[in-house]
Amino acid sequence: LxxxxxxxxxxxxxxxxxxxxxxxxxxxxxxxxxxxxxxxxxxxxxxxxxxxxxxxxxxxxxxxxxxxxxxxxxxxxxxxxxxxxxxxxxxxxxxxxxxxxxxxxxxxxxxxxxxxxRPWELAMHAQLRAAVASGELRLHYQPLRSARTGRIAGVEALLRWAHPDRGLLAPEAFLPMAERSTLIIDVTEWVLNEALRQCADWALAGRHVPVSVNLSARMLVRDDLPSLVSQTLSAYGLPADVLTLEITESALVTQPARAAAMLRELRTRGVKLSLDDFGTGYSSMEILKALPFDEVKIDRGFVSGAHGSLPDAAIVCAVLDLGHRLGLRVVGEGVEDARALRMLMELGCDILQGEAISRPLPPSPELLALFTAAASVAGADAPVPPAAADGPGT
The missing domain is CATH 3.30.70.270 (Reverse transcriptase/Diguanylate cyclase domain)
Incomplete structure (x- = not known):
């Protein structure tokens, strides 16, 4: 260089x-x-x-x-x-x-x-670069609930942009544009730092809340990524296993050998790894065999369609069985209603995530109340009944 x-x-x-x-x-x-x-x-x-x-x-x-x-x-x-x-x-x-x-x-x-x-995306690119520096980005956190105990097993950090003119933007409104440039590196670094800062604040308040952060494909070819992650954890006095990095299969196919080496280095440093959107690509089985993942996340498309589609239901069952045979934790994404929640619990899914558990929330009394309610479940090993069938939260 x-x-x-x-x-x-x-x-x-x-x-x-x-x-x-x-x-x-x-x-x-x-x-x-x-x-x-x-x-x-x-x-x-x-x-x-x-x-x-x-x-x-x-x-x-x-x-x-x-x-x-x-x-x-x-x-x-x-x-x-x-x-x-x-x-x-x-x-x-x-x-x-x-x-x-x-x-x-x-x-x-x-x-x-x-x-x-399109031309407007170029203008938004410049605005987003300024937003990283000016404090317009926000993180909301979606709880991950243990199906066995009902306790909150962690949260996934989800990015929002408090745009001065367009209001609070969801990631699909701007991240695809950022992914096409090196701007995604600045955004991902901000998310990692902010998520771990919040995690440290919860730890000081006596709450152990592991956090998951999505990792861009561009980050996987950065030689300094393991050092960046370790230094950020150290800066906030956090153990490595409090952080899970979520990687989609598509992020691994561009430079697979280099990405694999990067993931192995991260794993040796104690960081947990999650294969996101499992089942949507063509190389999932080989990836699971070759790389040191701790968990797989069943793509929300299969979960939402499982109670109305025999093929989707079969895929959900197969992923659960495969994940458990490989010693992996299995997360069901997109649990939007009581029926999906009940189905995944009956099939033995480990972690549940979706609107039926909670919508993504900013750091707030509402989120803290959810932690407290989940922690008060009687008996750490007591199974939790499905949520009432009154539909997902909003």
């Missing part, structure tokens, strides 16, 4: 600014390119600029006596064609980069229709 940074500063176009965005991605900002009026010719020249920058960092580099060559891809965006500020140009170039990687190209040029990105 240091050697490449030095080389990028020496790009023949004399860049006005060069910086590392995160992970293994850099930004190079150049002034003064005279672009042709014709769009096709403009794109050709922009691709030529991208190829020129890539050629600057091809290597070989001699690192500790080893010759290292680098394969790189580039995404290019230009003003005023693609925006008039860095806040607009950087996410556009980042989207072009990832489109190039997906299509097997070395250089991509931003196009407004690329990867489904």
């Amino acid at each position: 240091q050697a490449i940074a030095v080389q990028l500063r020496g790009v023949p176009a004399d860049p006005a600014f060069t910086g590392r965005i995160g992970s293994d991605e850099f930004a190079v900002v150049m002034y003064g390119a005279d672009l042709p009026a014709e769009l096709a010719a403009t794109h050709d020249q922009m691709r030529a600029i991208g190829r020129m920058v890539i050629s600057q960092i091809a290597g070989p580099f001699r690192i500790d006596g080893v010759e290292v060559e680098v394969e790189a891809s580039a995404g290019v965006a230009a003003a005023p064609l693609h925006g008039t500020s860095l806040d607009a140009l950087l996410p556009a170039a980042d989207a072009a980069l990832h489109a190039a990687k997906r299509d097997g190209e070395r250089v991509g040029v931003w196009d407004p229709g690329m990867a489904g990105v």
